[in-house]
Amino acid sequence: DGGITQSPKYLFRKEGQNVTLSCEQNLNHDAMYWYRQDPGQGLRLIYYSQIVNDFQKGDIAEGYSVSREKKESFPLTVTSAQKNPTAFYLCASSHPGQAFFGQGTRLTVV
Amino acid sequence: RKEVEQDPGPFNVPEGATVAFNCTYSNSASQSFFWYRQDCRKEPKLLMSVYSSGNEDGRFTAQLNRASQYISLLIRDSKLSDSATYLCVVNQAGTALIFGKGTTLSVSS
Secondary structure, three states, rough: OOOHHHHHHHEEEOOOOOEEEEEEEEEOOOOOEEEEEEOOOOOOEEEEEEEOOOEOOOOOOOEEEEEOOOOOOOOOOOOOOOOOOEEEEEEEEEEEOOEEEEEEEEEEEO | OOOOOEEOOOOEEOOOEEEEEEEEOOOOOOOEHHHHHHHHOOOEEEEEEOOOOOOEEEOOOEEEOOOOOOEEEEEEEOOOOEEEEEEEEEEOOOOOOEEEEEEEEEEOO
């Protein structure tokens, strides 16, 4: 089945550690996105990519990094520079416009 | 002015009620418009696309007003299962999808 897969579903990080969230899609979509959602809040854009080997910062890119080496994959690294990383992270892909989401990763700093 | 604005609610309505949400957007170059539904602790899922001519899917009707730069969602005969957060999404060609913060609907018996 076509879809977008995020892993892991739950992730715990110690302070000072970098962690990488996986996002894979087999929908042949060009555009992929990472959003962060805090409790009771809307989705805030971290990074997006319209094409392989290219990506753009969103509204809250500080403390995060991404790569887009393959069309299917758009991993997000939460670095130690991100001071408040505990949140629900959502990956999406789209072509054109309409977005499909993965099930999300809940990251908690312990 | 924020790019996409929604009334956060909550909208508390009884079963069977009709409820309407509006969403305004600031960029007149926006091309695509959608309503998503998000249940608690779940990912957003597409409810319906929004076209200038308006579109209807069962109890749900979406409208786009380009002149006034807003989109609307009407839910008729509300069900308990309609309780969720409804997100307005706007897209321009070649840029990211922009989400509103969502409107919370609570339908009670």
